[in-house]
Amino acid sequence: MKKLILSLVLIVSMFAANWVAAAADLEVNTPAIAALKASMQARHGQLSPHYSAGAIGLTKDGMVAVKDATAVPLKDRGALNGLVSAENTDRANLYKEIATANGHPEWQGDIQATFAGRWIDKAQGGWYYQSGGGWVKK
């Protein structure tokens, strides 16, 4: 009888160990994710001054948005909109790719919500982010 209990415990602990290993990390090393990261990294050089100027800000849903287009000369506003829209396309694809790379497409929303908080947390002082109904300067 004791042996039976012991083996039960052993089986359970093996399953538990398996689960811990599986839950430790999310898969983020796929070619698609790497490509998105590279594209966003390259774009960040252009976006960065706009964050500092308050022309754009981080939204509460993990995207970027034009906050104050008047911070940018009229002739550059079209380019700014293009940058923002390209960035948001990459971000949406990034969240989707992470979810599918881990076999859970339904996690996309949770991943996006997690990123939303982390982008704001890691943003530089002076950048704007959405909180509640308005923009807040960090």
Added chain:
Amino acid sequence: MKRLLVISSLGAAAILSACVTINIYFPAAAAEKAADKIIEEVWQLKDGQDSSKEPAAPDAEKPAETPAK
């Protein structure tokens, strides 16, 4: 003894089902870790530009000035 067996197998069943359930639930901690890694790469924050490190630098300089008096 029988009761012990029943209790332990019930416990085992509960833990096993928890394992299955947890795998379906969103791993929030792992996601935060992954998000941090990606954001640091995209924003290239690894070279000491981390905002949490910036306030520490002026603080470290201050005590060096005070012993002068």
